[in-house]
Amino acid sequence: METGIHELTAGYALDVLDDDERWAYETHLADCERCREDLTAFWQTTEALAIAAAGPAPAPELRGRILTAARAERQVVVPLESRRRRVAPVLGAAAAVAAVLALAVGLWATQLSGDLDDARLALERERQAAAVLADPGARTVSLEAGEGRLVVDDDGRAVLVLDGLDPAPAGKTYELWIIEGENASPAGLFPGQDGRDWVGLDGTVEPGDVVAVTIEEAGGVEVSANDPIVASAPV
Amino acid sequence: MRKQHAHLSDEALVAQVARGDEDALSELYDRVGRIAYGLAVRVLRDDRLAEDAVQEGFLAVWRSAASFRAERAKASTWILTLVHRRAVDLVRREERRRTEPLGEELPTGRGQESEPTDEAAWLRFERERVQAALKQLPDVQREALELAYYGGFSQSELAQRLGVPLGTIKSRMFSGLARLRELLDESTQEGSWKPEFTS
Numbered sequence: 212m213e214t215g216i217h218e219l220t221a222g223y224a225l226d227v228l229d230d231d232e233r234w235a236y237e238t239h240l241a242d243c244e245r246c247r248e249d250l251t252a253f254w255q256t257t258e259a260l261a262i263a264a265a266g267p268a269p270a271p272e273l274r275g276r277i278l279t280a281a282r283a284e285r286q287v288v289v290p291l292e293s294r295r296r297r298v299a300p301v302l303g304a305a306a307a308v309a310a311v312l313a314l315a316v317g318l319w320a321t322q323l324s325g326d327l328d329d330a331r332l333a334l335e336r337e338r339q340a341a342a343v344l345a346d347p348g349a350r351t352v353s354l355e356a357g358e359g360r361l362v363v364d365d366d367g368r369a370v371l372v373l374d375g376l377d378p379a380p381a382g383k384t385y386e387l388w389i390i391e392g393e394n395a396s397p398a399g400l401f402p403g404q405d406g407r408d409w410v411g412l413d414g415t416v417e418p419g420d421v422v423a424v425t426i427e428e429a430g431g432v433e434v435s436a437n438d439p440i441v442a443s444a445p446v
Numbered sequence: 447m448r449k450q451h452a453h454l455s456d457e458a459l460v461a462q463v464a465r466g467d468e469d470a471l472s473e474l475y476d477r478v479g480r481i482a483y484g485l486a487v488r489v490l491r492d493d494r495l496a497e498d499a500v501q502e503g504f505l506a507v508w509r510s511a512a513s514f515r516a517e518r519a520k521a522s523t524w525i526l527t528l529v530h531r532r533a534v535d536l537v538r539r540e541e542r543r544r545t546e547p548l549g550e551e552l553p554t555g556r557g558q559e560s561e562p563t564d565e566a567a568w569l570r571f572e573r574e575r576v577q578a579a580l581k582q583l584p585d586v587q588r589e590a591l592e593l594a595y596y597g598g599f600s601q602s603e604l605a606q607r608l609g610v611p612l613g614t615i616k617s618r619m620f621s622g623l624a625r626l627r628e629l630l631d632e633s634t635q636e637g638s639w640k641p642e643f644t645s
Contacts, residue, residue, distance in 0.1 A: 258520070
């Protein structure tokens with residue numbers, strides 16, 4: 212088993228894994244120093260494969276087109292929700308890869324800063340989330356607002372996977388909620404990052420509950436007056 | 447100012463891009479764009495589509511630079527991953543490659559006479575070094591690596607296409623990449639220039 216998943220390092224570096232294997236590998240990566248070392252080396256080798264394909268230069272206009280497109284995006288300043296809608300279809304899979312890389316190295320970074328209790332707590336939370344995601348019995352609940360999915364295991368532990376959410380604005384945080392009928396209970400805070408977010412909920416969900424995300428002042432609130440920007444279908 | 451950027455590492459440039467620095471993006475394009483384009487052409491076999499893949503890949507760099515962490519992956523690797531993923535998405539959409547025969551020769555035969563004269567010497571040297579290393583791989587390993595990376599086939603698609611068990615494909619890919627890494631390490635040592643002293 213250990214050898215089996217270790218072998219996936221090559222496919223991960225080449226980006227040719229199927230989704231479920233990619234998830235399994237990323238979960239494994241967080242705990243396996245050997246795979247992390249091999250992955251670093253394999254990424255390098257993958258870059259050599261790209262160099263082996265080098266040929267004529269692209270048309271000179273390409274660089275200008277890229278810069279113009281980049282500038283156009285920067286000029287559009289819109290609220291978070293509509294911006295996410297605008298960007299998401301364009302981002303697509305490329306952003307998923309970026310997020311994957313960020314996730315993998317994020318976990319390492321967390322492990323490295325072991326002197327902080329916060330980091331340990333965050334890591335523990337990520338481990339729990341990883342366990343839910345790796346649970347073959349877990350089921351996926353779609354989102355009615357926002358992009359991503361909610362993954363719930365048999366014990367009601369839940370992980371919200373979000374794509375294309377921007378980092379929370381300065382002085383703000385994202386807050387998770389478990390909504391049971393009229394009652395919304397806080398279920399944790401997260402800062403958000405570009406690309407894919409991957410957050411475990413505090414507490415458990417019951418069938419019929421809805422999971423939601425709001426933007427709140429840093430530190431979070433017990434009762435929110437804000438509309439959710441993300442909401443799941445009933446669990 | 448572009449001049450200042452010339453001294454920055456790729457990783458520092460990505461950090462600048464995360465702050466919205468267009469010149470840093472431009473400098474990254476100058477450094478990695480050509481390799482990215484070559485890779486995209488190899489995957490897509492179409493200049494226009496390859497340009498699209500490179501453009502979208504670099505826009506992804508622009509948008510997600512803040513999520514890049516330099517602890518493990520180099521910035522150039524990260525950028526190439528983004529462009530590669532986009533190229534594979536496009537080739538899957540096109541489906542054109544699917545009808546082409548397997549085991550096609552590497553276009554190593556871009557002869558010296560058609561060699562682009564503006565190609566940086568280091569790139570030509572590196573390309574030839576990697577191609578030489580690739581040729582030394584056992585055929586089945588090279589085939590697995592090339593079909594996966596340049597062909598955009600997933601491991602399970604490859605197993606089906608080549609009619610071998612998925613486990614075999616995984617081993618070939620792992621062994622192939624590990625062997626390629628060794629060969630490249632060896633040739634780096636051989637190729638490094640050392641002054642000769644005669645006494």
